[in-house]
Amino acid sequence: MTSTQQDQDPGVFPDPEQKMIEEGAPAEDRITGARLRWIMIALMLTMFLAALDQTIVSVALPRIVSDLNGLSSLAWVVTAYLLASTASTPIWGKISDLYGRKIMLQIAIVMFLAASFLAGASQSMEWLIISRGLQGLGGGGIMVLAMASIADVIPPRERGRYTGLFTATFAFSSVAGPLIGGFFVESISWRWIFYINLPFGIIAFFIIATVFNVPAQRVQHKIDYIGAVLMVAGVSTLLLLVEWGGSRYAWGSSTILSMIAASFILLATFIWHETRTEEPLVPMSLFKNPIFTVSSAISFVVGLAMFGAIIFMPVFMQIVQGVTPTQAGMKMLPMMAGMAGASIIIGRLTSRLGRYKMFPIFGTASAAIGMLILSQIAVDTPYWHIALGLFILGMGMGSTMQVLMLAVQNSVPMKDVGAAISGSTFFRSIGGTLGTAIFGAIMTTQLAKNIKDSLPAGSVTDTDISNLTSAVSTIASLPPTLHDIVLNAYASALGHVYIVAFPVMIIGFILTWFLKEIRLSPLLGKEHPEELHHLEQ
Structure with missing residues (x-):
């Protein structure tokens, strides 16, 4: 097959931005030395802040809902960020092609910092949720533009070691988030988990303004604003449906x-629109690639089960076990250790063997076992039991997510890698967003049911339950008998979350068996499409 024929492969969507990313910085425009180091420091710092805000909030949630009286809206503090980030990521990349990577990255940083200040100054849950949405818009831009900026300053053959630094930065933020969040909540105020972004973000902004000067390579795009609006409207309606159904309104x-009906119509219209627009948010042609389709389905299911279930563990530790926010962050370290250890080991095994299918099978099975262990938690569960479940769950995450990205990357020509990775990441993010909302609703509903079942019939209303559980301080001040009832109800509700997550993860495990395996190519750069074509014969 000729190069021209390969470029016309209808199985994947050709993204003009990827041509520029593949070619990278011309030799005569290369940035080296101290200037390059400062650019990398600024880009990694901005990515660290954006990634940190996905995890730093978890240990602060009990204190936030105590101060702002909003336990029923707890999941939306996380969901708003994820939803806005997911919807905006493809748009930021295309706008940066029109107006330049540097100026759009600076705008994303300013938006992120302004939203961080608003979030820290929040006086109500509604204020905080809106601020988190705006923060997600900026964070989405930072994540995609920081990675895309590597292509502006690093040639393809040298890019691997730099992207490794960004991967390490992202992994470090996952570990540091709960610890930093716990420190601020316990020592100063939960508001500082947002304010801390300001000084570091300002430093990164001025470094980028000073040293990040590269020739602009404009690529014309048609921005799919309609698709973004339809997707956000459809998913937001679905999230509200999950939260309100059975609690605020009868099903x-x-x-x-x-x-x-509205969520179905909006999402169906979104899919219809994506098949007809010239440059869609999610290129439907990617689904002609079976590896992309199966990997995206697994990413969605795994994202829904894992991200939705993990966020409530620090809440359990603080409310039920009475630990401090810092201690809650420390107690989440087994999961991070499992994730980091598995990522390193699986990465080396994948490179050595040139195969990957066995690892998502192992990872989803491990994650399911971890959730089954965590489903048995109670008020008096020893920490070793929780740590074991978290470690196995983290090991499953580390064995699955990166390998799915690798499988997708290996299944398309180099020029289409960006579109494929963005599409797969999109489904994982949507899964995590829905999972946070769904399991938040399950947690709240089951908590109310458990409390009602433990008290005389008709003695307590939903409003009474909401008032009883609205703040950690309120729960702590309850009479001993009622206090024990609420704590047992919390523990049982969280166990129920993991019980529901277990069969969801089993679905992911089943899907991994349908993942087609193509031996990983030993070739680099532009040899990849020819190698891929040869392997697919």
């Missing part, structure tokens, strides 16, 4: 039925 009420 058979006209409001819930209308929301079901």
Whole structure:
């Protein structure tokens, strides 16, 4: 097959930005020495802040809902960020092609910092959720533009070691987030988990303004604003449906039925629109590639189960086990250790063997076992039991997510890698967003049910339960008998979350068996499409 024929392969969507990313910085425009080091420091610092805000909030949630009286809206503090980040990521990349990477990265940083200040100054849950959404818009831009900026300053053959630094930065933020969040909540105020972004973000902004000067390579794009609006509207309606159904409104009420219809129509229209627009957010042609399709399905299911279930463990530790926010962050370290250890080991095994299918099978099975262990938690569960479950769950995460990205990357020509990775990441993010909302609703509903079942019939209303559980300080001040009832209800509700997550993860495990395996190419750069074509014969 000729190069021209390969470029016209209808199985994947050709993204003009990827041509520029593949070619990288021309030799005469290369940036080296101290200037390059400062650029890398600034880019890694901005990515660290954006990634940190996905995890730093978890240990602060009990204190936040105590101060702002919003336990029922707890999941939205995380969901708002994830949803905005997911929807905006493809748009930031294309706008940066039109107006330049540097100026758009600076705008994303300013938006992120302004939203961080607003989040820290929040006086209500509604204020905080809106601020987190704006923060997600900026964070989404930082994540994609920091990675894309590597292509502006590093030639392809040298890019691997620099992207490794960014991967390490992202992994470090996952570990540091709960620890830093716990320190601020316990020592100063939860508001500083947002304010801390300001000084470091300002430093990164001025470094980029000073040293990040590269020739602009404009690529014309048509921005799919309509697709972004349809996707956000459809997913947001679905999230509200999950949160309100069975609690604020009966499942058979006209409001819930209308929301079901609206979410279906909006998401169906989004899919229809994506098949017809010239440059869609999610190129539907990618689904002609079976590896992309299966990997995206696994990423969605795994993202839904894992991200949705993990966020509530620090809440359990603080409310039920009475640990401090810092201690809660420390107690999450077994999961991070499992994830980091598995990522390193699986990465080396994948490179040595040139195969990958066995690792997602092992990873999803491990994650399912971890969730089954965690589903048995109670008020008096020893920490070693929780640590074991978290470690196995983290090991499953580390064995699965990076390998799915590698499988997708290996299944398309080099020029289409960006579009394929973005598409797969999109589904993982959507899964995590829905999982946070769904398991948040399960947690709240099961908590109310457990408390009602433990008290005389008719003695407590939903409003009473909401008032009883609205803040950590309120729970701590309850009479001993009622206090024990609430703690047992919390523990049982979280166990129920993991019980529901277990079969979801089993679905992911089943899907991994349908993942087609293509032996990883030993070739680099532009040899990859020819090698891929040869292997697919």
